[in-house]
Amino acid sequence: MLDTMTGPDLTIEHVRAAHARIKPYIHETPILTSEYFNDLTGAELFFKCENFQKAGAFKVRGASNAVFGLSDEMAAKGVATHSSGNHALSLSYAAGRRGIPCHVVMPRTAPEAKKAAVRGYGGIITECEPSTTSREAVFAEVQAETGAEFVHPYNDPRVICGQATCSLEMLSQIENMDAVIAPIGGGGMISGTCLTLSNLAPQMQIYAAEPDQADDAARSFRAGHIIADDAPVTVADGLKVPLKENTWHFVSHFVTDVLTASEQEIIDAMKLTWERMKIVMEPSCAVPMAAILRNPEVFRGKRVGVVITGGNVDLDKLPWTLD
Amino acid sequence: MLDTMTGPDLTIEHVRAAHARIKPYIHETPILTSEYFNDLTGAELFFKCENFQKAGAFKVRGASNAVFGLSDEMAAKGVATHSSGNHALSLSYAAGRRGIPCHVVMPRTAPEAKKAAVRGYGGIITECEPSTTSREAVFAEVQAETGAEFVHPYNDPRVICGQATCSLEMLSQIENMDAVIAPIGGGGMISGTCLTLSNLAPQMQIYAAEPDQADDAARSFRAGHIIADDAPVTVADGLKVPLKENTWHFVSHFVTDVLTASEQEIIDAMKLTWERMKIVMEPSCAVPMAAILRNPEVFRGKRVGVVITGGNVDLDKLPWTLD
Numbered sequence: 001m002l003d004t005m006t007g008p009d010l011t012i013e014h015v016r017a018a019h020a021r022i023k024p025y026i027h028e029t030p031i032l033t034s035e036y037f038n039d040l041t042g043a044e045l046f047f048k049c050e051n052f053q054k055a056g057a058f059k060v061r062g063a064s065n066a067v068f069g070l071s072d073e074m075a076a077k078g079v080a081t082h083s084s085g086n087h088a089l090s091l092s093y094a095a096g097r098r099g100i101p102c103h104v105v106m107p108r109t110a111p112e113a114k115k116a117a118v119r120g121y122g123g124i125i126t127e128c129e130p131s132t133t134s135r136e137a138v139f140a141e142v143q144a145e146t147g148a149e150f151v152h153p154y155n156d157p158r159v160i161c162g163q164a165t166c167s168l169e170m171l172s173q174i175e176n177m178d179a180v181i182a183p184i185g186g187g188g189m190i191s192g193t194c195l196t197l198s199n200l201a202p203q204m205q206i207y208a209a210e211p212d213q214a215d216d217a218a219r220s221f222r223a224g225h226i227i228a229d230d231a232p233v234t235v236a237d238g239l240k241v242p243l244k245e246n247t248w249h250f251v252s253h254f255v256t257d258v259l260t261a262s263e264q265e266i267i268d269a270m271k272l273t274w275e276r277m278k279i280v281m282e283p284s285c286a287v288p289m290a291a292i293l294r295n296p297e298v299f300r301g302k303r304v305g306v307v308i309t310g311g312n313v314d315l316d317k318l319p320w321t322l323d
Numbered sequence: 324m325l326d327t328m329t330g331p332d333l334t335i336e337h338v339r340a341a342h343a344r345i346k347p348y349i350h351e352t353p354i355l356t357s358e359y360f361n362d363l364t365g366a367e368l369f370f371k372c373e374n375f376q377k378a379g380a381f382k383v384r385g386a387s388n389a390v391f392g393l394s395d396e397m398a399a400k401g402v403a404t405h406s407s408g409n410h411a412l413s414l415s416y417a418a419g420r421r422g423i424p425c426h427v428v429m430p431r432t433a434p435e436a437k438k439a440a441v442r443g444y445g446g447i448i449t450e451c452e453p454s455t456t457s458r459e460a461v462f463a464e465v466q467a468e469t470g471a472e473f474v475h476p477y478n479d480p481r482v483i484c485g486q487a488t489c490s491l492e493m494l495s496q497i498e499n500m501d502a503v504i505a506p507i508g509g510g511g512m513i514s515g516t517c518l519t520l521s522n523l524a525p526q527m528q529i530y531a532a533e534p535d536q537a538d539d540a541a542r543s544f545r546a547g548h549i550i551a552d553d554a555p556v557t558v559a560d561g562l563k564v565p566l567k568e569n570t571w572h573f574v575s576h577f578v579t580d581v582l583t584a585s586e587q588e589i590i591d592a593m594k595l596t597w598e599r600m601k602i603v604m605e606p607s608c609a610v611p612m613a614a615i616l617r618n619p620e621v622f623r624g625k626r627v628g629v630v631i632t633g634g635n636v637d638l639d640k641l642p643w644t645l646d
Binding site: 030032051271274275277278280311315316318320321 | 353355374375379594597598600601602603604634638639641643644
């Protein structure tokens, strides 16, 4: 059973099975290119636009794989999570497509817009106090009452296999890639990328990108063990969470390097991408471009896949308009 | 010679010739779809993303057709225009690709960002005072000095044939369209759409969309002759200019109806499109969606091509963030 496996157990067959399972519920998102950014960086960049994905982010791949992999008996009890970001939206979307409940535990202090978005995808919110103790207690209650299956946003092998389908698509869409770069928070996308590429294109380089101000993955990578930070502050709000054992397996074994960027570099890269590529993407997605611009020598002359992970942004609070 | 023709002289062969001529210099832009907007409108919408076009707007089609249709002798003297918007960017881009000068007369009071954008594409700016008299005098001087060929932003038959290639692509990209809707300012895009569809798909409906506050095309359409407004005020700043004889020919003969939308409807449609489709587009491009939402009965059950005309927006001045 996939849900009792750990990182090292996962194979490319699990990824192929995930792809077949989730195909009806996700988009094969397009690849965009930009002469402007190619000239600017000296690399050939291929942007994998998961901001155009269902529910607005790549997270729907992993969530759908978890939801549609459940037996009918397990599925009937629903799924549950305590993320308040893209994973909650994605899990709600996938559960809705299967016609089963999705329980989301969120702090009562979470922005109304986030709650509305989860409800918009059919998620059922149970509020907790804004503390880890309360969240864990309320989540345990919800699970006890409903028997819903917990789907972790990134440490779950089913989720990692789902995220791995993104680079599977990239391999068929982009010829002769030399490298892939993606943002790293908890490491779900990077782990999926490692799972696919280490099996199908082991010569390809895999770069993870994160904010200077939330550089726990970079420090973990150099130290050789997981370092977790307590509540880092960064505009790239999807990248604050720490690595866990299953994602650490992939990061420690298969990642070429972890690069970082400053807050200003991230905001500048975000705005420049909106201006030149005309796409709406989250601050987290700008971190790879910011890292490429900070380290041009690493990428010059290479064909690089850049994962644009999501597009769920509060348009009333764009980072370059804030003081 | 195409530049001495008028609207009624243009044929589908001119459009096909334009397409062959400009293909190396433009993108065949993608079609995006959105389940959300289909559910919201009851129509099947196909968004033709000219915001992803070279120089950020469909205007590069007409500009390229004009520039690359010149004889070598004429081309050597360059091209000229007095637009300060997307046409100036597009003409500068096309002239740059041919390696000839592009002269742009702009008021010295125009925003620095607009001047920088034109220069960024290689345009040579000559400043005038912010009045029609000064603009015309300075433009005449530039033309006399350089012998540059004037390319009007929309009334030029070469430009209309270039814009017509957009719907030519749509016909090959979207099966069984029932209707196309596009914004109307001076009428270049709509005229091109009429030119292509009246020849290749005469049963297809053609809707033009414009702001309530710049509804000169709607009033012209109902009156049966051109009505030009003096400096209308609207957030859809690409749609302020009046029809001219060549575009009026197409609007009066082939347009099904001209629909309008309020400023608030335009801003709401723009923000909603950014939020749900994750694309950056100009206020002008939101007018068709606003018109569809105001007139759902016109589009319900139909397969509708929606032209997203451009993506050149000042990200520091988004209309929903302004007081």
